[in-house]
Amino acid sequence: MSFSALGLRPDLLRAVARQGYTDPTPVQREAIPLVLEGRDLLAGAQTGTGKTAAFVLPMLQRLADSSTRDRRIRALVLTPTRELAIQVEESVRVYSGGQARSTAIYGGVGFGGQVGALRRGAEIVVATPGRLLDHARQGTIDLRSVEILVLDEADRMLDMGFIRDIRQVLALLPDRRQNLLFSATFSREIRSLAEGLLDRPASVQVTPENTAVELVAQVVHPVDRERKRELLTHLVRTRQIDQALVFTRTKHGANKLVEQLNRDGIAAAAIHGNKSQPQRVRALADLRAGRILLLVATEVAARGIDIEALPHVVNYELPMVPADYVHRIGRTGRAGVTGIAVSLVCVDEGPLLREIERLLKMPIEKVEIPGFEPNRAIRPQPIKLRSGQRGGMQNGGSAGHGRGHAAPTHRGAPAGSAGRNAGRGRAGRRPDRGPRRQERSSAPGSSIGNRGWSGMPGERRG
Numbered sequence: 001m002s003f004s005a006l007g008l009r010p011d012l013l014r015a016v017a018r019q020g021y022t023d024p025t026p027v028q029r030e031a032i033p034l035v036l037e038g039r040d041l042l043a044g045a046q047t048g049t050g051k052t053a054a055f056v057l058p059m060l061q062r063l064a065d066s067s068t069r070d071r072r073i074r075a076l077v078l079t080p081t082r083e084l085a086i087q088v089e090e091s092v093r094v095y096s097g098g099q100a101r102s103t104a105i106y107g108g109v110g111f112g113g114q115v116g117a118l119r120r121g122a123e124i125v126v127a128t129p130g131r132l133l134d135h136a137r138q139g140t141i142d143l144r145s146v147e148i149l150v151l152d153e154a155d156r157m158l159d160m161g162f163i164r165d166i167r168q169v170l171a172l173l174p175d176r177r178q179n180l181l182f183s184a185t186f187s188r189e190i191r192s193l194a195e196g197l198l199d200r201p202a203s204v205q206v207t208p209e210n211t212a213v214e215l216v217a218q219v220v221h222p223v224d225r226e227r228k229r230e231l232l233t234h235l236v237r238t239r240q241i242d243q244a245l246v247f248t249r250t251k252h253g254a255n256k257l258v259e260q261l262n263r264d265g266i267a268a269a270a271i272h273g274n275k276s277q278p279q280r281v282r283a284l285a286d287l288r289a290g291r292i293l294l295l296v297a298t299e300v301a302a303r304g305i306d307i308e309a310l311p312h313v314v315n316y317e318l319p320m321v322p323a324d325y326v327h328r329i330g331r332t333g334r335a336g337v338t339g340i341a342v343s344l345v346c347v348d349e350g351p352l353l354r355e356i357e358r359l360l361k362m363p364i365e366k367v368e369i370p371g372f373e374p375n376r377a378i379r380p381q382p383i384k385l386r387s388g389q390r391g392g393m394q395n396g397g398s399a400g401h402g403r404g405h406a407a408p409t410h411r412g413a414p415a416g417s418a419g420r421n422a423g424r425g426r427a428g429r430r431p432d433r434g435p436r437r438q439e440r441s442s443a444p445g446s447s448i449g450n451r452g453w454s455g456m457p458g459e460r461r462g
């Protein structure tokens with residue numbers, strides 16, 4: 001499904017295309033039409049799922065549909081942290097093509113600048129609750145004309161003790177408004193907040209089931225960009241990987257890998273958007289019958305296929321959208337069977353890996369394979385979403401999510417992992433959130449900004 005099927009206006013579709021997004025993520029697919037209808041929404045979605053665009057895009061459209069000339073605040077987004085407030089406000093600017101009058105209000109910085117920005121007139125305010133209330137008390141903000149309220153990462157706001165602040169903010173808003181609540185988890189507290197806040201809400205749930213992730217042992221093998229195929233062959237030959245679904249980003253990448261594997265004497269076949277239905281069916285039958293060991297697939301192609309509990313999923317390349325990682329590894333370890341997800345990660349993919357770890361809220365164990373230790377002298381290169389191939393991004397493949405990806409800035413290194421099964425449980429540690437989206441590239445199919453390995457591959461392990 002493309003963005004145009006969601007009912008968004010052409011200017012927003014252009015903005016989305018400028019970001020390089022070709023397909024909406026699941027939360028966007030579900031939430032955008034509901035928000036456009038004016039419904040209240042309870043959404044279970046966490047960072048990395050594309051949730052920000054899921055509320056910012058339809059919010060911009062609804063405001064534009066009833067645009068007014070006055071300078072009152074019409075939309076209010078509450079976030080737990082100043083970093084998130086900054087990110088969301090930046091998304092507002094990006095998706096509105098700089099047209100929306102928006103401002104971010106958060107603590108820890110001077111009051112005066114924010115007062116000035118509010119005075120000049122902001123239609124959309126993205127704020128942390130405490131500082132917002134400071135403004136309300138000082139009379140420097142008027143929330144009586146808010147039409148759309150978004151609580152982003154509501155569970156975190158409650159964890160951070162903002163419930164009273166939130167209730168105080170609610171009391172400053174008009175009764176008639178549209179309310180959207182996004183939360184990764186649904187505690188009793190969140191439900192009771194939602195009950196009081198939302199009016200006959202639609203609900204959307206895309207947060208990955210923890211159990212799916214927990215049933216899969218995950219490991220990252222750091223390796224040089226040019227040695228991935230060699231490593232994969234090695235893992236298969238040494239029986240560290242048996243039958244597996246192998247993910248590449250592009251159709252071209254899938255074809256090339258299959259050719260090389262076949263040359264290495266490993267039976268493999270590709271399935272992707274350019275393969276006919278009979279070809280796909282045959283590849284699947286071959287896999288089931290054990291005639292091939294590896295089925296190389298792009299994201300989209302893999303979605304519809306039904307393979308029971310494959311022992312391994314291999315991320316030959318990491319997906320561009322963190323949530324896709326969870327979908328991919330969900331292809332193993334089904335029905336109570338423990339699966340293993342192996343990711344071959346090169347220096348270029350450090351930022352993608354960190355985003356995935358942030359989504360999982362745990363680090364993934366890094367294990368270097370002797371003889372394939374990455375050469376630390378190799379510098380990261382931007383990931384080419386088109387790999388010089390026509391149509392690389394159009395369909396098939398996580399490249400279908402091609403985008404000017406948010407390259408995270410340096411965040412703390414993921415906590416070192418311990419033990420072979422470090423990836424199994426939820427470590428419960430939430431890696432720090434740093435400002436993101438600082439190196440957004442502007443053209444579809446262009447490359448991702450990249451800062452390399454920082455915090456990436458574990459120290460060498462034996």
Ligand code: AMP
Nearest residue numbers: 021023024025047048049050051052406
């Ligand atoms: P969020 O969950 O809102 O923090 O978004 C996670 C990341 O996904 C951000 O870097 C977004 O730029 C990116 N993103 C959002 N929507 C899409 C999409 N439809 N296709 C590809 N990337 C997306």
